[in-house]
Amino acid sequence: MSTDNVVDDLAQRVTRARAQVAHQDDPALTAAYSPAELDAERDLAESIRRLDREQRRAEATTAAAAAARVRRTGDAIAAIELRDELAAAAALAAHRRAASPTAQLADLHRYRVWAGRALGGVVAAGMAWSAVNVQQNIAGGAPVTDPLFWFSYLIEAMISVCLIVVMAGAPRLAGHGITVSRRTLTAAELALLALTVVLNTYPHLSDGHFYDAAVHAVAPAMIAIALAIHHAMSTRVAAALANAAPAATTHAAAAPAAATAPAPAPAAAPAAATSPATAPRATTAPAAASAPVTAPAAAPAATTAPTPAPVRVHARPSVRELAEQLIQGGIRTPIDQVTAIIAAADADIEAGHTRPRVTRIATANGVGHNTVKRILTAAADIRGAGAQVITLHAASQP
Structure with a gap:
């Protein structure tokens, strides 16, 4: 081999070595996955996704089974409540028959x-x-x-x-x-x-x-x-x-009379309270008391016209307003469901039930039994403590 060829070969080797030195410390050389490692990572990812799907399937199955148990329990409780209501109605009817001449x-x-x-x-x-x-x-x-x-x-x-x-x-x-x-x-x-x-x-x-x-x-x-x-x-x-x-x-003659008798007028008490003639008579009692002769006659007049007590009228919020207050107070149920739950409970009370039928309300609105109880309890608290009170006095009436 000639000297020129040897020199050229060495120069090429030096050039390649310098190029290798420039790239041999690059992290990509060690971080790059080999084909075998890529296959292994693919298998691992598939296994993780399979386990995640199995976990979500198990959770869904458990939730469905729990919901089915809740429905069965609610149906059983509703059947028991209905049977109790029918038995109570039969008992009341039997009691009325036993006491009726x-x-x-x-x-x-x-x-x-x-x-x-x-x-x-x-x-x-x-x-x-x-x-x-x-x-x-x-x-x-x-x-x-x-x-x-x-x-x-x-x-x-x-x-x-x-x-x-x-x-x-x-x-x-x-x-x-x-x-x-x-x-x-x-x-x-x-x-x-x-x-x-x-x-x-x-x-x-x-x-x-x-x-x-x-x-x-x-x-x-x-x-x-x-x-x-x-x-x-x-x-x-x-x-x-x-x-x-x-x-x-x-008894048979008194029943039709009681059924046709007019109901007493509820406005009689406020009318007496707003009568303009009653206030002056009450104020003349001290003047009458100063005369010894007329004092016995003035005392009955004062007792027959007492100072009218203030009439307290509770302005009950509407169902929608009450639902909005509950939402503002922290209830996370949608407002339409809250409104429907309160309306159903009010309907049960107006129908003569002693308490709302919580199980039926929960089933009809697709919420839990405890959610209905929490909403009705909060609504009762707001109605009992937060209702507006308007005081009407006799002197303020025209």
Whole structure:
């Protein structure tokens, strides 16, 4: 190799070395990611985003489950409150019926009707049993063409009808103040009862079958017991109806009068307070007191015209104004929802509820139960303490 070539090669090497020295300390040489490192960073970023998505999905699932539990709880509470309101309404209605003379009279009448029908069913069943039994005892073997076969059914019917007339007629006559000799009635009842018992049991008694005789005596005995119960109860129910009728009549006559009576005028008290004639009479009391003779007459005048008390009128803010005050006071719920919540609570109170139905209001407006409570509590505080008070005196009126 010639000397010139060697020198040129060295010069080139020096030039390259100087260029390398100028760039070898640049941080970009060590900060630059290799292809493998770029792939690793990409995988890491994807893993972080996947974990973030899973976290947000878990939070959304938990929030949805909590909202569902809140809705179910609210529905359950609303159902319980509705059931309690219905039970309370039924209890109040029952209490009013129990205390109302008209309801008491109607209850006595209903009892008399169904008791009479029930005992009438017992008597009818006993008569049918006894009629068949007596017919079998008298003409059991007779052919159907024999008139005795059919007329023997009437024997028990005649006896039972007489028993019914005797035992049921006495209470009706007693209700009109007519009494029948108890000895005569008792004799007739015992005679008819003994006759129907004998007709039902004599074949069994003659054969010595006492058990069969007792079984066949049940029907006439039940007729007698039913009629005796009817006699005792109808007499007492008639007396109770007679006692309850005057009070029920008075109550029924007073109800329409109370419904049509005009309501007292609420402006009567302010009118008395603004009367210009009352103030001078009150001021003449000291002058009258200075005269010994006229003092007794002046004292009643002073007592009949007392100084009118000031009338305090509360200017209640509107629902919208109240909602704006709550928003200014720190409530973060939108003003439209606050207005709707207060209006719903006022509607519940005006409808006769003792307190607002918080659960229904929260469900209807899509807010939490505690949020509704906080808004209503703050609204009650503002209405109770921050309402304007205007004082009207009699002297200031024209």
